Amino acid sequence: MGNFCGRVNANFIAGRSLFLDVVIERIPPGQRVTGRLPRLDLGVVPKFNEETWRLRVEGFVENPLKLTFAEVLNLPRYSETADFHCVTGWSRLDNKWDGVSFKTIVDTVKPKPEVRFVTFECSDGYTTSLPFANLLAGNVLLAYALDEQRLEAKHGGPLRMVVPDKYGYKSAKWVETIRFTIDEEIGYWEQRGYSDTADPWKEDRYSR
DSSP, rough: OOOHHHHHHHHHHHHHHHHHHHHHHHEEEEEEESSSSSOOOOSOOOHHHHTTTOOEEEEEEOOOOOHHHHHHHHHOOOEEEEEOOOOSEEEEEEEEEEEEHHHHHHHHOBBBBTTTTTEEEEEEEEEEEEEEGGSTTTTTTEEEEEETOOOOGGGHHHHHEOOOTSSSSGGOOOOEEEEEESOOOTTGGGGGGGGGOOOGGOOOOOOO
């Protein structure tokens, strides 16, 4: 029995060590893992009125959109499981997001050839922007559900961007307007010293 217990214990330790090695490889430098999704925003959670809420997609596009929330839900559903990294130092692993692939929006509105950036405007006044090319990665979406539940208002519901390859402040909450532009429109936190590229693997937290 002693040898058996010893083997079980050794296997458990080896398995735990392997698990920790895998997790460590998934965590960008300077981050720590958390099991929850802390609320970080400008201090106000906007009220959602499904009767009046609209998602507007505009700018240098062939087919501008103005969608009700029901119309957003009727777009092809897309799922993505991804880690989420906040610039303040925490990471939450294996978040299952459901929503609309950003590529679906692109295919529908047909951006003009000169488009280089996309700006996101939110119900609370928050803004951010990203190079158009960054948003064509297959894992970018407009999310309305998290871990099989409708996205809570405090986490960006009814609709938020999810850009897994960037720090969380690029995954704007409460998105209402998406604008395709030629010139970049610098966002809220980027105007206040945060990095515009926001690459967690380079610890690109602040502008230089």
